[in-house]
Amino acid sequence: MHRILHISDLHAGKNLNKVSRNPDLMYALDQVSKICKEEKVEIILVAGDIFDKAIPDYDSEHIILDYITEWAGNNIHVVLISGNHDSYDKLKTYKNLEKLTKIHIYDRPNPNVSKAIFVHGNLAIACLPYPSERVLTKGSEDTHRTYSHKVAEYLKALAKHVENYQYRILLSHLMVEKAIIAGSEREASVSEFYAIRPDQIPETFDYVALGHLHVHQRIDSAVPQTYYSGSLYQIDFSEKDTDKFVNLVILENNQVKVEPIKLSLYRELKEVRIGKNQNIYKALEEIKDMNALFKIILESDQNDPMLNSKKQQISQALGEKLVFLLLDFPEYTFSNISDIESLNILDLYKAYYKQNYNNDLPKELEREVIHLLDIVHHETDQA
Known part of the structure; x- marks a missing residue:
């Protein structure tokens, strides 16, 4: 039996017009700690966007390190992946924590899928951090394949590697087609060009723990039980009137039971x-x-x-x-x-193009704009 808590999209360091949201985050994380104790959680899955910015401020780093080391100190394994807001290299610096505690950090997609698996007894957790298009292209012999095809092939490789374990979980930070968008996500990363189809999620997995979208939801059209746990607090006003949850996942007798737990809000x-x-x-x-x-x-x-x-x-x-x-x-x-x-750069450019050329932005140019936004928003040094 395994008792697992799935959380995501912490966005430590988030500000709304210079109003720090760290108190809201800490209030949510205190509840996570309480849930872990009451529900005897043995593994926490943190599905990316740990920080709101690639280079976080010191206070935000202190908050994150305080909580994950607390959980690890309470004999809980913390499996953490990067999201599109996170710097691959910043999270890489945290990997030294693995030497001392039960913290397991996957900072970027690893071409060697065997190193992207966390094994805990009869449970295997396959980890795919935010799959930047540049990383996938770099690791692919065919640079002309679509983004979704590259991600799907990587997911197949992960599934193949864990198929002999009794329980199999996929932990990832990515966009699935037709999922509900809150409006607070970066527009480039939730476009159709960076989305995979639900049927591209391998049936091998018993549970799929996703981060990236801020609305708690199940992807019903995927074969495995596939969930976005959503953000831990209302990130911005596009999330007003939205309830927040974490998922308690119980693996027992070859069955998967998912219990969403509602969080209260600090503000x-x-x-x-x-x-x-x-x-x-x-x-x-x-x-x-x-x-x-x-x-x-x-x-x-x-x-x-x-x-x-x-x-x-x-x-x-x-x-x-x-x-x-x-x-x-x-x-x-x-x-x-x-x-x-709150400015949506893609929408602003579409409006600019429409005004100046009296036509809709061509799909090819839209994709290029999105690609450039992705480069700006996410660290390019993958060394």
Whole structure:
């Protein structure tokens, strides 16, 4: 019997307009620690996007090291892979922890699949960290095969290597076609060009633990029980009103039982619209004591003489809980607070192309833009 906890998309170091989300992450990880103790978990699967940025800040590194060493110190194996937000080389520096604790780090796809397997008794866990197209192309003799075909071939090799074990799990950080996207993921990495079909997931595996998409979901069209555990907290306002889960996976008597466990949130993300004719004082009274972070959309006329006063009233009432204040005029909408991280570069380029060439962005050019975005977002040094 094996009791396993599947988590993913920690995004340590995430900020929303300079508001640190690390307290939200730590609140979730405290619950993970509690679940491990109560459910007698022996293995934690961390399915990538450990950090929000390739080079994390010191506080975020301290948080991650604190929790994974705590779990390992409690006799729990921690199997951790990189995601598209993570630096391969940054996670590689953590591999020295394997010498002292029960931490097992897979920092990048390994051409030698035998080194991508964690074995625990009669259980084999095949690990595929975020499969950057450049890594797959480098390891392939045929550079003209599609991305999905390259990933599928690698998955087949992993499945072949673990087929003789009683229990077999795939741990990976990748995109599956038709899965539900939260909207907070990087647009380049969730495009159709970087997606595999559900039928390309080998039937050999009993359970597939995925990271990358932030919505907890099962991929019903895949033969194995295939799950995205989702992010541990609401990453940005595209995830407002979304519940968060981790998966408890129990392997016993050649059966797989999956029990999603709901997490509570340290702070919810709330989007509130205040109409032009709405009593602003009453609207703020209803929300100011909520344990939440707010995106306020204030409807107004451009010539409203009370506009600055209303903005000040909102800021004073909500204080640090106010993350974004958007002004909605009849003609257009803009933000008076910079929200650079929310910009979708691919969509902006599509709009630019449409405006300048009066046509939709060709698929070939879209793929090239996505490829360039992937290079920018993910570390290129695979040495």
